[in-house]
Amino acid sequence: MRAIRSAPLLYRRTRRESGDLYPATSGTPPRGCRCHSIPELLLPEQIRARSADSDVHSEARWRIEMRTGVCGCTGMGMASHLFARSVRDSEFVARVRRHPPSSLVPLVAAIGAQYSEQDSWLDSPYMKFTPWALAEITRVSLCFGNEHRGQPADVNDVLQCAAAFSALTDSELKRNLPGALGTFLLRVSGQQFAYQRFPLFELGRSCGLFLQTTPTKPVQVLADGWDLELFGCTLQQYLATGFLLHTAAVKGAGRVDLDAILSQPGSERITDTVPANIIRDALARNFTTDIAGFKQANPHHRAAGELRRFSFNPLRSTPAIAGMHQPLIVPVPGEIYRKLSPVGIYYAGVAKWGDRFAQDLGDLFEQYVGRLLSIRDDCQVHPEIAYGKDNRKSVDWILVDDEAVVLVEAKSVRPTETVRMGTAEAGEELARKLQKAHHQINVTDELITQRHPAFADIPTDRPRVGLVVTMEPFDAVNMPWIHQMIVTAPQRIPTTIASVHDLERLVTIDGLGVGQFLHILLNDPHREGWSVGTALNDVTTTDNPVVRTGFDAFPWKP
Incomplete structure (x- = not known):
């Protein structure tokens, strides 16, 4: 498969052709249209009303449908072409801050769930709803937004925020400074390719590395019970909780109501494997934060301005946000799999045990490479x-x-x-x-x-x-x-x-x-x-x- 370069997007995988870009319409829209129609976000109850005989748990999702404009297109041109120029970070932040976080972030989560699969990003309106854009919109809204200003957001507002994000400048590259191309590639590839990993490989690697590889040196930390001390549960239970959170977020339009999931018919297939109390504790301990905790974890003191979007985003360590609505909000489901990977486990271990964990993992990784060879x-x-x-x-x-x-x-x-x-x-x-x-x-x-x-x-x-x-x-x-x-x-x-x-x-x-x-x-x-x-x-x-x-x-x- 050939690499795809679509500025400002970098893709390493080819797009899977799967029909019209916007299946909710009667045909494929003309991409250059500037019709003034806007997208419509259907709430779960609206979807149930339109599909009365569908299953509530599988169909109760938000989804984007398009209001057809006078020309018959989906009308995304207005927001898409709004930023057909370079955008400064201050302008992007100002655009996001127009809306209260309690209004904007749940919309971001609904869109993140709808476009959670890698191939679907290319099918999003004008390819704007990428996970790295949604993650940065979430960060700016939670850290710099204000509940007492602005109007409630709609999905077209999210599209405009994403369009502003994709038009952000890179001043070093623009000024053609020495080495600017190399550092630009480091920034953009590190930002985008991190969401293009293979989730099932990550799960298999985490189990294969930590559970099935034998160290050759005396361990300092990775002895029996290390996972219980780190996660409050076994590694398998930790991975299963993350997998459940991802599945629930994708199926629930970015909202996760754990009590509803564990009380619905058939939930015993989940709790027979991982008890409900362990799921609740593991989710709260390892995956969840509130807005205050999110702000505290944001590295604003190290990264400001245009470089902020490439810095550590607290969603990587706590992909679920509590306190905005009754359910949890998961703005970018892909962040969950990154936390379940060996790298995510590494950061959790080093945060607790420092270099001792890193040294144990270094020997374990060397032996894992030998197993592969x-x-x-x-x-x-x-x-x-x-x-x-x-x-x-x-x-x-x-x-x-x-x-x-x-x-x-x-x-x-x-x-x-x-x-x-x-x-x-x-x-x-x-x-x-x-x-x-x-x-x-x-x-x-x-x-x-x-x-x-x-x-x-x-x-x-x-x-x-x-x-x-x-x-x-x-x-x-x-x-x-x-x-x-x-x-x-x-x-x-x-x-x-x-x-x-x-x-x-x-x-x-x-x-x-x-x-x-x-x-x-x-x-x-x-x-x-x-x-x-x-x-x-x-x-x-x-x-x-x-x-x-x-x-x-x-x-x-x-």
Whole structure:
């Protein structure tokens, strides 16, 4: 699948064609129309009235329908073209602040639920209702809004806010400052690609990493019962509660009434697996905050102005908002899966135990990478090799197949706020996170070339490539403008950086060896800067048994 670039949107997946953009109308609307008709948001009771014989629990959702204009179109042109120019952050904030949060945020949640699937973003009105736009509208409304000003919002107001968001300027890129393209790509890719992960892989990886991978070093924190201490429940119960919250938010138009869910007929299928009291406690403890807590968690002291939208959004740690209405409000359902991922668990663990949790997870992640590499039956996988009088270590894993040798270094690192915001210090931060891995690959390659006795089992008659595997994706990091920030010393062998999800797919390629695939990719001048994930779209991959085994430990099967 080819990458799609649609400024200001970046998409790595192709759109699935699925009929008209607006199925509520009689036909596909002309995109350039500027008709003055506006969208209509149907409340649950209105939908029930229009579909009297439908099931209340499955149909009681808000949804957007279009009032047909005089030309027969859906009439979204007015808001879409309102900001056909650059917009300053202050103007965007002012547009959001026109409406009380109690009016605007529930509408955002209803829209976020309707367009929760990745492919559906492209089908939203003028592609404006993206999760990153809705998340920032929510943040601005909750942190800077006022209940005592403005008029109640309608869905067209949300569209105008989203249009203003997509027109926000990037002053560094506009002024063509040195390195501006690289830092811009860091900002935009980090903001957008984070919502384009694969949720079922995240659930399977969390179980496979924390429940089914054996550490090789004494643990400091990740002993029996660590999950009970961190989440107040087992890891499986934590993941199940998050999955239930996501499902309820999508089906309930962004509103979650847990008491109603757990009291409806058939709810015993839920509570027989995870007791109701555990669901309530886990939801309140791990996923929920109120407006005051949301404001306190917002990093306004570190990020202001146009860079704020790239900074940490409190929805990432607490995706459900309490206190606005009787049910919980979930503005962006995709934030829930990010919290259920190993990265989300990492941040929760580090917040409680600090570096001890990070060190335990580092060893666990290294062994998880080894489990993935060992799936292949067409290669040999060697663990790290000790050499020299002081027992220095090679790269974490060395994969040998008939076509190439792959030097693999696992790094349980994540892009920091500095990297996500693409500040002037982003290059130094990337180098601090990833340069050591490149150095380790260079040193190991030199030892193999010199035929050091400790590496006697590693052949020297075939090409070698380097692979750095990170726990969270460093999006766009292989592009030349960004890669040069990381690697200052010459690379002895072609090397790429890939996420663990890319590795989960890579080890299942059909018809090619892992070494052969990487050797071809990294020596193709026409694919310079390509990520492993992008290149894998051109080959066939199969089911990953490590991820599948992890997913089998999940209490419910979606």
